Amino acid sequence: MLRHKYRSIRIMKKKITVVLSFLLAVTFVLVGGNKGYAFQTTNDSYPVSQGVKYSNYTYSSKPVNHLQVDLSNPYTKLKLSVPSPINSVMTLTNRANSDSKEGNRVVGAINANFFNMGDGYPMYLISQYNTIVTPEVLSSSKGYYVSEPIAFGITANGNAEIDYYNSDIIVQYNGQNIEINGVNKTRDANQGIVYTPQHHSSKTPTNEFGMEFIVETPETVSATKFGQTLTGTVKSIRQYGDATKSTIPRNGFVLSVNGTMLEKFKNIKIGEQISVSFNINQKWQDAEYIMASGPLLIYDGKVNITMDTSSSRARQVTPRTAVAISADKKTVHLITVDKGMTIAQFATYLSKLGVDRAINLDGGGSTTMGIRKYGSNTVVLANSPSGGSQRRVSAILEAVSTGTTGTPTILKVTRDQVGSMLVGSKVTLTPEYLMDEHYNPVTIRNEDFTITPQQNLVEVSGLSYTAVKAGSERLTVQNGNAAQTISFDVVDAPSTLSISSDSTSIEPSATMKFTATAKDAKGNNLVYSPSQLKWEVEGDIGTISSTGLFKSNGKYGKGKIVATLGTKTVSKDIEVKETYTGTTFAINNFEKAADWRIETALSKGSHTAIDSKQYGKEGKYSIKLSYDMTGNQSGTAATYLRLNSLVKLPGNPLKIGVWMYGDGKETWVRGYIRDASGERHPVDFTAENGQTWTGWKYIEAPISNDIARPVSFESIYLAQPTVSKQKAGTVYFDKLQAVYKTSYEEPIFTDVSNENVNKDEIKYLVDRGFINGYTDGSFKPTNALTRSHAAVLLARALKLDTTNVKNPGFKDVPTSHPYYKEIAAIVNAGIMSGKDSSSFDPESKLTRAQMAKILVEAYDLTGTTTSKFKDVSKEQWYYDYVHTLAANNITTGYEDNTYKPGVAVSRVHFSLFLYRAMTK
Secondary structure, three states, X not given: OHHHHXXXXXXXXXXXXXXXEOOOOOOOEEEOOEEEOOOOEEEEEEEEEOOEEEEEEEEOOEEEEEEEEEOOOOOEEEEEEOOOOOOOOEOHHHHHHHHOEOOEEEEXXXXXOOEOOOOOOEOOOEEEOOEEEXXXXXXXXXXXXXXXXXXXXXXXXXXXXXXXXXXXXEEEEOOEEEEEOEEOOOOOOOOEEEEOOOOOOOEOOOXXXXXXXXXXXXXXXXXXXXOEEEEEEEEEEEOOOOOOOOEOOOOEEEEEEOHHHHHHHOOOOOOOEEEEEEEEOHHHOOOOEEEEOOOEEEEOOEEEOOOOOOOHHHHOOEEEEEEEEOOOOOEEEEEEEEEEEOXXXXXXXXXXXXXXXEEEEOXXXXXXXXXXXXXXXXXXXXXXXXXXXXXXXXXXXXXXXXXXXXXXXXXXXXXOOOOXXXXXXXXXXXXXXXXXXXXXXXXXXXXXXXXXXXXXXXXXXXXXXXXXOOEEEEEEEEEOOEEEEEEEEEEOOOOEEEEEOOOOEEOOOOEEEOEEEEEOOOOOEEEXXXXXXXXXXXXXXXXXXXXXXXXXXXXXXXXXXXXXXXXXXXXXXXXXXXXXXXXXXXXXXXXXXXXXXXXXXXXXXXXXXEEOOOOOOOOOEEEEEEEEOOOOOOOOEEEEEEEEEEEEOOOOOOEEEEEEEEEOOOEEEEEEEEOOOOOEEEEEOOOOOOEOOXXXXXXXXXXXXXXXXXXXXXXXXXXXXXXXXXXXXXXXXXEEEEEOOOOOOOOOEOOEOOOOOOHHHHHHHHHOOOOOOOOOOOOOOXXXXXXXXXXXXXXXXXXXXXXXXXXXOOOOOOOOOXXXXXXXXXXXXXXXXXXXXXXXXXXXEOEHHHHXXXXXXXHOOOOOOOOOOOOOOOOOOOHXXXXXXXXXXXXXXXXXXXXXXXXXXXXXXXXXXXXXXXXX
16 A cells, blocks of 8 residues: 555655665865866856856766756746646747746756656656646656655745655545545556546546446535545446446546455445545645656765666666755756766766755656857757757756846957957957846847947947057946956057968969968967058069959069068068979869769759769769759759869969760850859850760860969859750769860870871861760770661761651661661661661671762762772672772772772771761
8 A cells, every 4th residue: 555655665764774875985176155076077157047057067978967056046946847738748948938938037947757758648746836737656666767756846945855755645434544546547456546627538547347436526626736635425336347437527536446445445325425635744745846756866965776776777878867956955956968877877976966865857868958048038958869859848847037137237249350459450349148137138239338448549439449559458348237348459560470372482374362460479369450461562573462362474583572561561482483384183083972062053963983984084983973954944053063172273274174975965064163262263164055965075164364373173063044955964074184285185085195197087076976985985996887887977977867767677777776767867868778678787897898888879979090909890889989989089998909898997997988078
């Protein structure tokens, strides 16, 4: 029975015997009226109201937040905010801010009671001014947090308390006083429970294995309270075996009993009188509130844990929340620990804080603390919840300031520049916060601030002041009763003045940024206005702006950069010369996708590294850029491939080049560079709508001479201002470089060098989109050309219509063939024919004889030669075609006067012959 249990607890308390108790010797330091803790690092500490101080510590790498509440302060309260309805949950900051108002400012809060995360109901006893909000429930196992009747609360005298409570519920019937097991909770075996109208359901939550006595009282029962006795008459009885759930009368209660408890009440009859009284020991009677929790952690200054510390819950390293009190019961400590402790570690930590008593509250993901910061009445999160964001919780403990907003007594202003001031310089103040004596924020109006200099070394205008005379000055900034002093020196010149730059030499026509650093006599930065610093150039080497940006005039030579500030003048040598002698500079070879990131405007995009054997020009990888600009109604769509770190280009680059495998979707290929001052400038690799090719192509973007050097590369991107042209596609990039010589020419393929005798002819065809290389960047000039590839090249070169073709009926060229349209177009034009009427043989090698025929047919060539190739006889079908080709200087044959008509034509030879035919 409950009374027996409570009696045993009282005996245990008298003997000072506890389930788990041990004493740890600890060392801590007390400083003045506040405690300084040598065992941990204090990161921040300040009052948030007259009676509430917030501190943040680091203890064994664990972040600790601490609210110290002084209940002796007449403007300070510690309240328990209980949800309404009782099972509603809300984030701590939302609940605290909803409770905060003028005269009741919540300045700090922590999560409080344990609650059922399934339905939101508090799990253990909560009482406010004797009203039982939620019933007493105790766990039967020491492996759970709350297995003993221990609570935190504010007692009737206004003091804080952490101690055991002793409550009972007594039924008076037929001259007997019978203690039952609880109120408004689930009835277990051999128990008696009373259900009042304050139960969360209007029906009893019981089964048929018991009896229920429905009792009506003369008055409506508006609350269930400690110290209350309800007396009424039995109006009906639900018999044993009846599963009907009894309705709880608004003016009465239901007594529900079973098992051994049933034996004590089974003879009650309708019409008889029953009374029930709800009692709690005197210490807790009339308390402002009582909140049961557990386990107990500290009692009388010693570690005293009322749960099994070897249990899984106690050993779990999890965030913790606790409330603790001082020995005089006037100071309350609200504490959260992030990153986790075991229960034993938490108790040890609290003992080091020197608290007298402490009890554990709900923890884990519920552990939350909020505070009011200076300049605001809004409670914001102070800790870092383990789930990444606040969990919605049940009741919370609120530190409240009852002081109403009054006259300013506290202020803070900050300077836009801090240090000694040069005569003529200006400093502007910005108000950070303005508060009254209760730390309530007061509305900030700039016109309410006054600035008073003691020595009149500055002239004041509003919240700004200008230095006019050298000396030591002390300003007083005031608003109402709040004041702040600012001390500084005013000087005529800096004690030291130095000039810095990235280099002592510069490329002709390039730019370089120079920076001056001024210090006072103490080595601190000097405050001065940019207009006070004067820049000059000695020597005919260039000019310098008022911001220190030097631009070479293109002439070689040596000179000086001169800076004057106040009465101080210094100089720095500089030489204009060629510093970078390379032809190109590798910006990025697209070997790592991690070097880049995607940014978008009205588009979607992604990038990945691709093996150069599939798509590439050099190295092991290229970058694949996929974009989708579709779905817009207006605006310019763009997909950016941006370097994570800018690449500074040495010297004076003329242009930026890159290999791009195009998709022909008419995008605008652009880039961004930054000048010496960091300003962005666009550069164009193509004209608008200029990406019209398919396959690899080397493209270049000129860099204007007006852009201040050194420049840094930022990004390359695809843009499309025209909505109707905004499409989705995929392109590839490789070998991004800066170019320094106007004569530089990028090799068109990895296996066709600039020295190749046929380079110009191949480039002619590539530039016009008639022939492409392979995706790996090669041309493979010696590979034999297939009949299908020949058809494609000629269809492109002749610009044949491939959109409306007649099917030639070749079985080996179905309409699904990748080159069906080109083959059909070239056959329809009578330039090529099949091997027979039913086959084209697209993958067979094109012979030199076949090449002669199709070029003569394609370009309507005529004529013949007097000398004939010795391996081309009149009997051969290609006799006239070969000699017509020779007559037009498209072929000369081999040195031994042979043509070798049956030999497969190579890609380079076909390119050469096609070029000659096209340019004849």
